[in-house]
Amino acid sequence: MKLFTKGLLLIAVPSLVELTLLGVVFDTQEQTEQAAQRVTNSKQILYQSSAIVEPLLRQAARVRTGMVIGDASMIDRHTAWVDVSDRLSKLETLVADTPEQVERVHKMRRAIEAYRAQTATVSQALHEGRSMKPLAALESGALPEPITALRDDLAAFGEEASRLDTERTGALARRRARQQHALIAAVLGSMLVWAGTAMVFARSIGRRLEVLTDNAERLGNGRPLAARLSGNDEIAALDAVLHQTGARLREAETEQTSLKARLEARAQELAGVNEELRQETQDNEMFIYSVSHDLRSPLVNLQGFSKELQVSCDELDSIVVEARLPEAEHERMAHILDGDVRESLQYLRSAVTRAAAIIEALLRISRAGRLEYQWQRVSVGRVVTRVVDTLESAIGQRAAVVTVRDLPPAWGDPGAIEQIFSNLIGNALNYLDPERRGRIEVGALEPGPVEENGSRAVRMRTYYVRDNGLGIPAAYMSKVFRAFQRLHGNVANGDGVGLAVVRRTVERHGGRVWVESTQGAGSTFFVVLPEQPARW
Numbered sequence: 313m314k315l316f317t318k319g320l321l322l323i324a325v326p327s328l329v330e331l332t333l334l335g336v337v338f339d340t341q342e343q344t345e346q347a348a349q350r351v352t353n354s355k356q357i358l359y360q361s362s363a364i365v366e367p368l369l370r371q372a373a374r375v376r377t378g379m380v381i382g383d384a385s386m387i388d389r390h391t392a393w394v395d396v397s398d399r400l401s402k403l404e405t406l407v408a409d410t411p412e413q414v415e416r417v418h419k420m421r422r423a424i425e426a427y428r429a430q431t432a433t434v435s436q437a438l439h440e441g442r443s444m445k446p447l448a449a450l451e452s453g454a455l456p457e458p459i460t461a462l463r464d465d466l467a468a469f470g471e472e473a474s475r476l477d478t479e480r481t482g483a484l485a486r487r488r489a490r491q492q493h494a495l496i497a498a499v500l501g502s503m504l505v506w507a508g509t510a511m512v513f514a515r516s517i518g519r520r521l522e523v524l525t526d527n528a529e530r531l532g533n534g535r536p537l538a539a540r541l542s543g544n545d546e547i548a549a550l551d552a553v554l555h556q557t558g559a560r561l562r563e564a565e566t567e568q569t570s571l572k573a574r575l576e577a578r579a580q581e582l583a584g585v586n587e588e589l590r591q592e593t594q595d596n597e598m599f600i601y602s603v604s605h606d607l608r609s610p611l612v613n614l615q616g617f618s619k620e621l622q623v624s625c626d627e628l629d630s631i632v633v634e635a636r637l638p639e640a641e642h643e644r645m646a647h648i649l650d651g652d653v654r655e656s657l658q659y660l661r662s663a664v665t666r667a668a669a670i671i672e673a674l675l676r677i678s679r680a681g682r683l684e685y686q687w688q689r690v691s692v693g694r695v696v697t698r699v700v701d702t703l704e705s706a707i708g709q710r711a712a713v714v715t716v717r718d719l720p721p722a723w724g725d726p727g728a729i730e731q732i733f734s735n736l737i738g739n740a741l742n743y744l745d746p747e748r749r750g751r752i753e754v755g756a757l758e759p760g761p762v763e764e765n766g767s768r769a770v771r772m773r774t775y776y777v778r779d780n781g782l783g784i785p786a787a788y789m790s791k792v793f794r795a796f797q798r799l800h801g802n803v804a805n806g807d808g809v810g811l812a813v814v815r816r817t818v819e820r821h822g823g824r825v826w827v828e829s830t831q832g833a834g835s836t837f838f839v840v841l842p843e844q845p846a847r848w
Contacts, residue, residue: 333498344487354477427458685725717755722841740779784829
């Protein structure tokens with residue numbers, strides 16, 4: 313049975329019982345009100361019956377007086393008859409539920425009508441001047457026969473009314489006592505019904521809710537759950553869900569243990585791979601350094617011998633001039649010396665210079681990964697100011713405007729950070745658009761949230777170098793930080809490793825670098841550096 317149905321039953325049953333008790337109370341109250349009304353009617357009947365005789369007696373006295381003095385005006389007063397008639401009508405209405413009393417009222421009305429007929433005869437005789445001897449009985453002091461009969465009927469009526477009044481008064485007292493008993497019974501019954509309802513709720517629902525709450529606490533604390541509740545209500549359904557959740561949690565714990573073991577194994581593998589990668593990177597850097605270092609000596613020799621060859625060529629040229637060779641031989645020697653030999657020497661020296669530049673660039677990349685940094689708080693504003701002062705001549709030649717905003721300090725190596733901004737500002741100068749006035753801006757973004765880097769928490773700062781130069785094509789964006797990648801080679805000279813060194817240096821600081829650019833509108837390079845040492 314669903315909780316909604318149980319709740320309806322827990323509400324409906326006590327409510328039906330209370331409605332029944334209220335019905336009994338209302339019934340007894342209605343009966344009491346009816347009994348009280350009957351008692352009030354009895355009192356009114358006694359009052360009305362006692363008030364009927366007095367106006368008739370006054371009328372009888374006036375009839376006797378009128379007969380004695382012979383004045384019919386004392387008899388012709390209809391007010392008394394109207395008053396008596398009204399009282400009889402009220403009395404008849406009050407005793408309408410008692411046939412015997414109604415009959416007595418009718419008899420009293422007939423007696424009064426008879427006496428009224430006699431007084432009318434007396435009044436007519438007085439008006440006509442006839443003798444009063446036939447009506448001498450009305451003139452005596454004795455009551456007329458209709459009035460005597462009325463008094464007898466009224467006495468019987470009063471006795472019966474008194475008896476009914478006593479009976480009804482007793483019935484009213486009993487009804488009131490019964491009403492009090494019914495009210496007390498209703499209150500006690502209502503209390504008992506609701507107490508029983510509370511007990512049923514506590515036993516059938518409250519206890520199940522306690523089991524459900526206990527199972528929820530067990531589930532939250534990771535303890536085994538109690539036995540499942542029986543039934544098909546919502547509490548049983550919730551308990552079943554708790555048991556299913558517990559089973560799934562156990563499965564999840566088992567799976568989590570397995571995943572943790574696999575993760576630890578993968579972490580060990582990753583640590584090994586990282587170590588191998590570090591070793592390979594170190595070997596590569598050592599290889600680059602060794603190769604570059606070893607190649608510098610042959611290149612120096614090549615540069616020296618090429619110069620010697622150039623000098624020898626000059627001497628041979630002088631010897632050929634002094635030897636005064638024949639014209640054909642002289643032209644041939646001049647063609648060999650000035651054409652083939654000098655041109656070959658020029659290509660050789662250009663190749664040696666290019667090789668030397670490449671070797672120097674490789675050494676710069678190698679040094680960027682091997683230098684020992686002196687970690688400290690660096691005033692980026694001062695670093696950028698030194699870079700701008702160093703590039704003052706190039707800035708003047710380009711007629712560019714360099715704006716330096718407020719730059720918060722960073723945590724890193726002063727020389728490395730200076731190299732970062734030197735390369736970025738230098739690149740911005742080299743690739744300004746000659747068709748418009750160059751503008752370069754160096755600033756910092758608002759501080760971002762603390763970033764999680766493995767098990768470290770680091771607060772980072774983002775700096776930017778923005779220019780309105782030539783911009784970078786979209787197809788070239790992915791190659792911009794690679795070594796020996798040069799764009800707009802006809803605009804500026806360079807070896808194409810500046811941005812690669814920037815990326816390598818920024819990554820060693822635990823940051824990152826990227827660029828946003830629109831061809832023909834300019835570029836913005838963003839550099840993220842730590843603001844403070846990492847917190848472990």
